[in-house]
Amino acid sequence: MRKSDLIILLTLLVVLSGCRLRRPDDVLSPKKMEQFLYDYHLAQAISQDLPRDERYASAAYVEWAYRKNNITREQFNTSLVWYTRNPRELARIYKHLSNRVNDEYKAATRSLSQIEKKSFTIQSGDSIDLWYLEKTALLNSSVFMNKLTYRINRDTTFHKGDTVCLGLHGTFVSVDTCVPNYAYISLSAYYGDSISTVDTIMEVSGQIVLSLTLDEKKSFSSISGSINYQDSTDNRNSILVLSDMDLMRYHVKAAADTAHVSELPSAEL
Secondary structure, eight states: OOHHHHHHHHHHHHHHHHHSOOOOTTSOOHHHHHHHHHHHHHHHHHHHTSOGGGGGGHHHHHHHHHHHHTOOHHHHHHHHHHHHHSHHHHHHHHHHHHHHHHHHHHHHTTSOTTOOOOOOOOOOSSEEEOOOSOSOEEEOSSTTTSEEEEEEEOOTTOOTTOEEEEEEEEEEEOSOTTSOOOEEEEEEEEETTEEEEEEEEEOSSEEEEEEEEOOTTSOOOEEEEEEEEOOTTOOTTOEEEEEEEEEEEEOHHHHHHOHHHHTOOSOOO
8 A cells, every 4th residue: 555545544534533423421332321221121111011019119120220230320311311412323222222122022021030129109298299110211113112101009198189190201312304203191090990081192392291180079999091102114213202200199189279280281292
């Protein structure tokens, strides 16, 4: 190789390396981010398949993912913000991750026997957050990663006429502008042989609030609902990031005294 050709080649390499996206030191590497997300989604999927009387263990499954990968929630949240702002990097991770999850999910379901169960007890009080899952979740079109469900069985802390509010912030992330944004979100109260439901369709990133008041004349058995990310194109590069999730329960007196609760619409985008 001539000296002039070598200089041109070295110059080109320097230019290309300078154009590469620089990842901050406090952001997880793509490899570590993928491994954590694999364990994170696996823990979420398994916890949602638990029998009703074992749902209290859901938080322990997710905590296992953090311990296994030796990272904190702060590290994950910081990394998630950066990858959300760089969707192509996140898309590369999820494209690989989706294939891996689909191939290994069934075989890996029994691999978490080391998880220690933690009790979940609904606290008393006029205003209580009932949300027992992680405050942050990521969904895509994979059959194992496109749905999040929750269920709270009735106990003595519930009163007739209570108001329950589901709140969350959703962010659609996609490198393909042709992929439609579409998520179905629901909140239901079960009364023996009847169901009362409020729901909404999310098509743009933003805040969602669903509000449901329990029927004072009926005895309900549970509160439940789901968040379904639906992508008819099955584009694994499209992701829905859920954050700031809560499920607030207000007693009748507290709801009446709290103006912003009584004024909440059924759905707010």
